[in-house]
Amino acid sequence: MSPTRLEAFSDGVFAIAITLLVLEIHVPTNQGENLWRALGDQWPSYAGYVVSFLTIGIIWVNHHVLLDVVTRATRALLFLNLVLLMATAFIPFTTALMADYLRASQGQDVAAAVYSASFLLMGFSFAVINLYLQRHGDLVAEVISEQERRRRVLRSVIGQLAYAVAIALAFVNAYLSLGICALVAVYYIHPGAPLTAES
Amino acid sequence: MSPTRLEAFSDGVFAIAITLLVLEIHVPTNQGENLWRALGDQWPSYAGYVVSFLTIGIIWVNHHVLLDVVTRATRALLFLNLVLLMATAFIPFTTALMADYLRASQGQDVAAAVYSASFLLMGFSFAVINLYLQRHGDLVAEVISEQERRRRVLRSVIGQLAYAVAIALAFVNAYLSLGICALVAVYYIHPGAPLTAES
Amino acid sequence: MSPTRLEAFSDGVFAIAITLLVLEIHVPTNQGENLWRALGDQWPSYAGYVVSFLTIGIIWVNHHVLLDVVTRATRALLFLNLVLLMATAFIPFTTALMADYLRASQGQDVAAAVYSASFLLMGFSFAVINLYLQRHGDLVAEVISEQERRRRVLRSVIGQLAYAVAIALAFVNAYLSLGICALVAVYYIHPGAPLTAES
Amino acid sequence: MSPTRLEAFSDGVFAIAITLLVLEIHVPTNQGENLWRALGDQWPSYAGYVVSFLTIGIIWVNHHVLLDVVTRATRALLFLNLVLLMATAFIPFTTALMADYLRASQGQDVAAAVYSASFLLMGFSFAVINLYLQRHGDLVAEVISEQERRRRVLRSVIGQLAYAVAIALAFVNAYLSLGICALVAVYYIHPGAPLTAES
Numbered sequence: 001m002s003p004t005r006l007e008a009f010s011d012g013v014f015a016i017a018i019t020l021l022v023l024e025i026h027v028p029t030n031q032g033e034n035l036w037r038a039l040g041d042q043w044p045s046y047a048g049y050v051v052s053f054l055t056i057g058i059i060w061v062n063h064h065v066l067l068d069v070v071t072r073a074t075r076a077l078l079f080l081n082l083v084l085l086m087a088t089a090f091i092p093f094t095t096a097l098m099a100d101y102l103r104a105s106q107g108q109d110v111a112a113a114v115y116s117a118s119f120l121l122m123g124f125s126f127a128v129i130n131l132y133l134q135r136h137g138d139l140v141a142e143v144i145s146e147q148e149r150r151r152r153v154l155r156s157v158i159g160q161l162a163y164a165v166a167i168a169l170a171f172v173n174a175y176l177s178l179g180i181c182a183l184v185a186v187y188y189i190h191p192g193a194p195l196t197a198e199s
Numbered sequence: 200m201s202p203t204r205l206e207a208f209s210d211g212v213f214a215i216a217i218t219l220l221v222l223e224i225h226v227p228t229n230q231g232e233n234l235w236r237a238l239g240d241q242w243p244s245y246a247g248y249v250v251s252f253l254t255i256g257i258i259w260v261n262h263h264v265l266l267d268v269v270t271r272a273t274r275a276l277l278f279l280n281l282v283l284l285m286a287t288a289f290i291p292f293t294t295a296l297m298a299d300y301l302r303a304s305q306g307q308d309v310a311a312a313v314y315s316a317s318f319l320l321m322g323f324s325f326a327v328i329n330l331y332l333q334r335h336g337d338l339v340a341e342v343i344s345e346q347e348r349r350r351r352v353l354r355s356v357i358g359q360l361a362y363a364v365a366i367a368l369a370f371v372n373a374y375l376s377l378g379i380c381a382l383v384a385v386y387y388i389h390p391g392a393p394l395t396a397e398s
Numbered sequence: 399m400s401p402t403r404l405e406a407f408s409d410g411v412f413a414i415a416i417t418l419l420v421l422e423i424h425v426p427t428n429q430g431e432n433l434w435r436a437l438g439d440q441w442p443s444y445a446g447y448v449v450s451f452l453t454i455g456i457i458w459v460n461h462h463v464l465l466d467v468v469t470r471a472t473r474a475l476l477f478l479n480l481v482l483l484m485a486t487a488f489i490p491f492t493t494a495l496m497a498d499y500l501r502a503s504q505g506q507d508v509a510a511a512v513y514s515a516s517f518l519l520m521g522f523s524f525a526v527i528n529l530y531l532q533r534h535g536d537l538v539a540e541v542i543s544e545q546e547r548r549r550r551v552l553r554s555v556i557g558q559l560a561y562a563v564a565i566a567l568a569f570v571n572a573y574l575s576l577g578i579c580a581l582v583a584v585y586y587i588h589p590g591a592p593l594t595a596e597s
Numbered sequence: 598m599s600p601t602r603l604e605a606f607s608d609g610v611f612a613i614a615i616t617l618l619v620l621e622i623h624v625p626t627n628q629g630e631n632l633w634r635a636l637g638d639q640w641p642s643y644a645g646y647v648v649s650f651l652t653i654g655i656i657w658v659n660h661h662v663l664l665d666v667v668t669r670a671t672r673a674l675l676f677l678n679l680v681l682l683m684a685t686a687f688i689p690f691t692t693a694l695m696a697d698y699l700r701a702s703q704g705q706d707v708a709a710a711v712y713s714a715s716f717l718l719m720g721f722s723f724a725v726i727n728l729y730l731q732r733h734g735d736l737v738a739e740v741i742s743e744q745e746r747r748r749r750v751l752r753s754v755i756g757q758l759a760y761a762v763a764i765a766l767a768f769v770n771a772y773l774s775l776g777i778c779a780l781v782a783v784y785y786i787h788p789g790a791p792l793t794a795e796s
Binding site for chain 1: 604605608609611612613615616617618619620622624626628629630632633636646647650651654657658661662665786
Binding site: 206207210211213214215217218219220221222224226228230231232234235238248249252253256259260263264267388 | 399407410411415421476477487488491494495498504505506508509512
């Protein structure tokens with residue numbers, strides 16, 4: 001299979017997953033009198049929407065940087081890519097879970113931990129694809145420099161570590177956990193970040 | 200990243216967001232006897248569907264006019280575009296909110312204001328991309344004429360102002376607010392409108 | 399705007415609308431003991447799924463036949479196409495309405511009439527695009543023969559008439575109305591049908 | 598119609614169906630205290646997500662292998678392909694059905710049988726396309742070898758048989774039935790499998 005088709009299919013799944021996020025935000029029912037307040041009360045839904053949207057958007061960009069140099073798609077690459085898509089398409093669920101429980105008196109720790117864990121899983125399956133392509137130089141058109149390779153590994157490790165910290169912190173303070181996920185997104189988007197992929 | 204991929208991904212999100220609008224229209228339950236009436240009663244859902252569909256459709260057209268001349272996508276452009284997509288993909292939620300509360304005895308003001316505000320946000324994030332590209336002439340293949348530039352700025356300002364008025368009027372009359380949003384769509388679609396983008 | 403983009407965007411909306419149909423089929427709740435029966439009882443949902451899926455599929459094929467020869471997209475064409483997409487994306491709602499009320503003691507007439515009417519609307523907005531392109535020969539690469547033109551008009555008229563009959567018959571027998579919609583789909587798909595578009 | 602468009606449209610439906618799977622996983626309500634347990638209890642939803650995601654992913658890959666050599670799309674091929682897409686887009690429903698009833702005291706047999714049957718239907722409609730293309734050599738660019746043809750037929754038959762067994766076993770043990778569906782996916786993905794399509 002040509003890598004172009006692989007990218008097109010992946011783009012489709014990324015675009016759909018990112019747009020489905022909105023379906024998990026619900027219109028408050030029978031809150032006419034207090035609609036401002038009811039809308040404000042579900043701020044975790046909006047925060048989750050923004051954080052998940054940006055994070056999936058970043059994965060989409062990085063996915064292109066990674067696959068743009070691939071000249072041939074093996075069965076193993078197809079499968080590893082499918083796992084990444086599976087992890088990504090799962091995020092609308094974990095986002096809804098986090099949003100529904102963040103302000104609850106109980107369960108907010110579990111919900112925030114699962115939310116961070118879904119980002120860790122997505123990042124990890126991305127890292128595996130990266131590793132696979134580095135080990136199979138015959139599949140890529142241009143070998144990246146050793147410096148660039150280190151940069152990418154470092155970037156990947158930092159992301160994974162931050163999400164791991166977010167999982168642990170969820171049991172201390174769920175808001176803090178969400179905050180770290182948001183920070184990771186901001187960090188990767190920042191143009192000055194030395195650890196991000198070239199665009 | 201090539202602008203082609205950026206456009207393709209954006210097209211995907213626009214197409215999905217526009218099609219998801221229908222999921223917010225609900226089948227009336229247990230209304231066998233009065234189904235005509237029950238269907239008629241939810242006219243705000245149909246009105247919202249049409250207005251939001253046309254407005255997202257217009258943004259899609261304008262997005263193409265804008266990005267067709269871009270030759271290179273920077274990280275900043277990717278991010279600004281992601282913000283526009285985030286605002287657009289949010290519209291199915293605000294459309295459902297408006298439709299659910301427009302005929303309620305209370306809350307219709309808030310719902311109509313949020314609905315208009317989501318259009319303002321979409322238009323504003325589009326205007327920011329426009330501005331960014333005007334400031335970075337090296338990213339576009341052909342510089343537009345000063346006359347065309349003014350036309351676009353004027354068009355953008357008129358749209359933003361109309362949506363701002365719609366937000367304010369929501370607290371006077373929610374129907375009027377929805378009507379203005381509809382008028383903006385009709386105005387931009389009208390072939391004779393001197394302020395619209397060339398097709 | 400190039401017609402290629404117009405087609406790609408339309409393809410996206412057709413593909414999404416056709417796939418969203420499944421979301422309107424609901425899993426019966428708490429029917430463990432009688433799951434076979436409960437699943438069988440919602441046969442209108444499956445019938446609606448098949449009929450709507452095939453009908454949208456046919457419109458997708460015909461849309462390609464129509465737009466493949468277009469060399470330039472005008473603002474009017476963009477708008478007319480947007481109306482067709484709006485009518486198509488609405489069909490998951492009317493399908494759910496028909497499925498929910500077909501076996502109800504009341505309301506089945508209204509539901510079946512609205513269902514047929516949504517097909518009429520889709521077919522009508524398609525016919526308008528067809529008419530527009532026939533009147534603007536400068537937009538198409540090759541003028542179709544007079545014979546082919548008549549065939550298309552006849553095909554279009556037959557479809558419209560059948561759907562009009564289905565609307566009227568809905569008030570006599572809702573099942574009959576659904577049956578006519580199914581027959582129209584079968585008729586258009588049949589390879590021997592002299593009135594269908596070339597593939 | 599060019600096969601490229603056919604593939605692009607099919608890719609869209611596959612990508613949407615695969616991503617919609619997540620919408621059938623529901624956030625447990627009011628389970629703050631026992632959220633871990635409540636999340637764990639709905640493991641059939643996650644299992645169904647993974648199995649259905651992989652199976653649709655495999656069909657997508659095989660669909661490409663099959664259609665990549667097609668040079669011309671006939672009306673019959675368009676229709677057969679539409680049937681395959683219809684079967685595929687139906688899987689989010691059968692997945693939700695299986696997940697909802699797998700752990701119920703009653704109905705798990707029916708749910709698991711319907712789930713396996715939807716895979717059988719998808720595989721069968723794929724086999725019909727395969728057969729159609731083998732009988733119409735004028736539609737394909739390169740005729741596959743007799744050895745490859747036999748391999749594909751054998752692979753297809755094995756898949757169909759395994760799903761048929763899964764349907765029958767559903768009435769003995771529903772978990773076993775789900776396990777077989779999972780095994781079929783793993784088998785097809787395995788790079789060493791002599792019966793799978795080249796990638």
